[in-house]
Amino acid sequence: MLLILAAIGTGYWVIGKRAQVQRQRALCASHLSQLGKAISTFADSGENLGRVPMTLRALHPAYIQDPRLFSCPSWSAESQASSPASAQSGDYLYFPNHTKSQGAAPLALCPHCGAGLGFNVLQGDGHVEWFATTPDQLETKLVKMGVPLRIERGMSAAEIQDVQTWRARLNLPPADPPEPLE
Ligand SMILES: [Zn+2]
Numbered sequence: 001m002l003l004i005l006a007a008i009g010t011g012y013w014v015i016g017k018r019a020q021v022q023r024q025r026a027l028c029a030s031h032l033s034q035l036g037k038a039i040s041t042f043a044d045s046g047e048n049l050g051r052v053p054m055t056l057r058a059l060h061p062a063y064i065q066d067p068r069l070f071s072c073p074s075w076s077a078e079s080q081a082s083s084p085a086s087a088q089s090g091d092y093l094y095f096p097n098h099t100k101s102q103g104a105a106p107l108a109l110c111p112h113c114g115a116g117l118g119f120n121v122l123q124g125d126g127h128v129e130w131f132a133t134t135p136d137q138l139e140t141k142l143v144k145m146g147v148p149l150r151i152e153r154g155m156s157a158a159e160i161q162d163v164q165t166w167r168a169r170l171n172l173p174p175a176d177p178p179e180p181l182e
Contacts, residue, residue, distance in 0.1 A: 021113070024074040025120065028113045029130070031069045032092065032122040035108060038063040040126060056094045056108065072120075074113040092122075093169055095147050105146050111170050135171050151175045 038059045043050050053059055056070055064070070075090030094108045108122040109131075118132040133141060143149050149167060151160055163175050 021074070021115065024072070025113050025130075027073045028110050029120050029128045031072070032108060032110065032120055032128045033126070034069055035059070035064065035092070036122045036126040036128070039107065052096050052107070054096055056092060072110045072112040093166055095166070106142060138170065139172055149175065151178055153178045 035056060039052050039056075042048055042059060042063050043052050057067075060067055060070070070092065071090040072092065090112060092108045092110055095106060105124045106121045107124050110120040113120065116134065118130055119138060121129050121131050123129055131138060131141065139149055147166075148155075148159070148163055149170075149172070151163055155163070160175075167173070167175055
């Protein structure tokens, strides 16, 4: 009898946990969507001449008042304890370098709430899409869409550093140097 009750209890816990994951993923998509609107407002304001901000946090406080919007809601005190880093390590990945008038190019994505099954992605045109891919497939997909995740000839040291930082945050191995010329 106790075992049955325990099994039922575990079943409810699993369902509850799954519902919580779904909720956080939906909330995460809403964060990204609000960031997308703020980026667009930023770019449209006169002095920025159509340029997107260099960092998402540059939107605060003029365009985003609530700093919690910069992080995925699944980035809880629990996950911070298991991987203590900077206060901003729960933040979204942001690709500001290649977004000008590329409607379908990813602008930002969440590496936190997909449980290895997928990613919430903010597209340059402002809509948020769920990419159901593993991290390996994600790399191929993002590279195809123009996100700089590989080291190309002629990149500056700072650009190479960006590539490695983005890869590390996507749990991808460091990028190799470009192929030597024939
Ligand atoms: Zn998320």
